[in-house]
Amino acid sequence: MLGRFGKVTPLVTQNVQLQPQCGMATLKAISIRLKSVKNIQKITQSMKMVSAAKYSRAERELKQVRPIGDGAKQFYEKAEVGPIAEQPQKLVIAVTSDRGLCGAVHTSVARHIRNELALDEQNIKVVCVGDKSRAILSRIYGKNIILACNEIGRLPPTFLDASKLADAILKSDYKFSTGEIVYNRFKSVVSYNTQTLPVFSLSCVTAAPKLSVYDSLDDEVVQSYLEFSLASLLFYSMKEGACSEQSSRMTAMDNASKNAGEMIDKLTLTFNRTRQAVITRELIEIISGAAALD
Amino acid sequence: MALRSVTRLFSRRALSTTTVRGYSDEMSFTLASGNQVFYDAKSVKQVDVPSFSGSFGILPKHVPTLAVLKPGVVSVIEDSGNVKKIFVSSGTVTINEDSSVQILAEEAHPVESLDRSAAQEVLSKAQSSMSSASTEQARAEAAIAIEVGEALVKAVE
Numbered sequence: 001m002l003g004r005f006g007k008v009t010p011l012v013t014q015n016v017q018l019q020p021q022c023g024m025a026t027l028k029a030i031s032i033r034l035k036s037v038k039n040i041q042k043i044t045q046s047m048k049m050v051s052a053a054k055y056s057r058a059e060r061e062l063k064q065v066r067p068i069g070d071g072a073k074q075f076y077e078k079a080e081v082g083p084i085a086e087q088p089q090k091l092v093i094a095v096t097s098d099r100g101l102c103g104a105v106h107t108s109v110a111r112h113i114r115n116e117l118a119l120d121e122q123n124i125k126v127v128c129v130g131d132k133s134r135a136i137l138s139r140i141y142g143k144n145i146i147l148a149c150n151e152i153g154r155l156p157p158t159f160l161d162a163s164k165l166a167d168a169i170l171k172s173d174y175k176f177s178t179g180e181i182v183y184n185r186f187k188s189v190v191s192y193n194t195q196t197l198p199v200f201s202l203s204c205v206t207a208a209p210k211l212s213v214y215d216s217l218d219d220e221v222v223q224s225y226l227e228f229s230l231a232s233l234l235f236y237s238m239k240e241g242a243c244s245e246q247s248s249r250m251t252a253m254d255n256a257s258k259n260a261g262e263m264i265d266k267l268t269l270t271f272n273r274t275r276q277a278v279i280t281r282e283l284i285e286i287i288s289g290a291a292a293l294d
Numbered sequence: 295m296a297l298r299s300v301t302r303l304f305s306r307r308a309l310s311t312t313t314v315r316g317y318s319d320e321m322s323f324t325l326a327s328g329n330q331v332f333y334d335a336k337s338v339k340q341v342d343v344p345s346f347s348g349s350f351g352i353l354p355k356h357v358p359t360l361a362v363l364k365p366g367v368v369s370v371i372e373d374s375g376n377v378k379k380i381f382v383s384s385g386t387v388t389i390n391e392d393s394s395v396q397i398l399a400e401e402a403h404p405v406e407s408l409d410r411s412a413a414q415e416v417l418s419k420a421q422s423s424m425s426s427a428s429t430e431q432a433r434a435e436a437a438i439a440i441e442v443g444e445a446l447v448k449a450v451e
Contacts, residue, residue, distance in 0.1 A: 071324050
């Protein structure tokens with residue numbers, strides 16, 4: 001019994017050397033491919049689990065932060081603060097993160113800013129929060145970027161991060177009169193909206209038509225008020241961005257796992273079919289060999 | 295400022311005794327911080343806040359204003375008459391025309407969850423960093439830390 005198998009094996013290895021394009025060689029190639037796709041699926045599945053955990057935390061925290069964002073932007077709405085025509089300098093803050101593999105969250109922020117820059121390149125400067133927006137925008141509008149920061153997205157954003165960023169923005173030499181924060185507003189697990197939050201400088205606020213109804217204001221109070229409200233708006237938008245990013249990564253990884261599963265099914269089918277073909281061919285060879293001897 | 299708002303309130307109340315109490319007579323009060331939301335557009339009776347231009351009380355129909363919070367205790371008198379004391383580190387107060395009040399704080403905690411010894415520790419640490427501060431910025435930061443520490447200790451007592 002064993003002796004007979006011993007004769008078959010060298011025959012098979014010979015076959016591989018002679019015909020690397022079919023039979024055993026393709027079988028080997030398919031099994032390697034199958035293994036790597038299975039590994040990819042494992043990775044995407046675990047990434048999905050990780051982002052699901054991060055997402056549930058981000059969403060819980062976002063609920064706590066929403067009143068801050070709403071409160072901070074209400075003053076601008078109620079006092080009817082608007083841009084001044086003489087000072088067109090504008091600041092755009094892109095809220096993204098360092099990490100990719102999360103669908104179109106970063107590109108949609110970058111696209112929004114690119115569209116604005118295409119209209120007026122001279123008077124708009126950009127602050128990039130997170131490596132992704134910088135990488136996308138620096139190709140065409142590198143000279144418009146005045147500030148970029150990274151290490152965003154590894155940990156959930158804190159108020160300290162936001163106030164450091166606000167401090168850096170206020171300390172930069174760029175004197176802007178109006179500004180906007182471009183971020184992804186979280187709607188549900190499967191959707192988000194790219195939206196903007198307004199930011200104004202002291203001169204814009206003092207020129208606001210309804211500011212006179214506010215009692216006992218001096219510039220120092222308004223300045224400190226604006227600085228704090230910039231920090232809270234940034235904090236709010238970073239939280240929204242983090243939540244949309246995690247939810248979007250969750251969906252992206254879910255899709256990737258599904259696609260990998262489809263690939264695995266197809267590859268398994270081809271693998272089995274090829275294996276069967278190899279077996280059949282070998283059987284034919286043996287039988288016809290035996291028939292020739294008779 | 296508080297006095298003015300009180301007089302304003304009295305004059306308005308005399309006029310509106312016959313009319314039904316509308317929403318604008320109530321205060322839509324929001325108190326939120328980076329770590330917690332205490333009130334979200336809730337109606338309350340009165341709020342006392344510490345600010346850099348002096349501490350003041352806010353009643354419904356307060357004149358619109360902006361103020362910057364000083365480290366200290368915000369006391370909220372709820373509609374039921376309960377008084378809730380919340381310690382805030384820094385932040386802003388916005389009183390809008392429609393009688394909505396927003397207090398946004400960097401850090402806020404109920405006074406009862408503060409620990410006396412920890413507060414003392416914060417103060418002594420701030421004082422030691424003040425004495426070791428070499429640059430202008432470090433000194434300013436230490437001064438702020440001391441202010442917060444003093445307010446904390448005062449709040450616990």
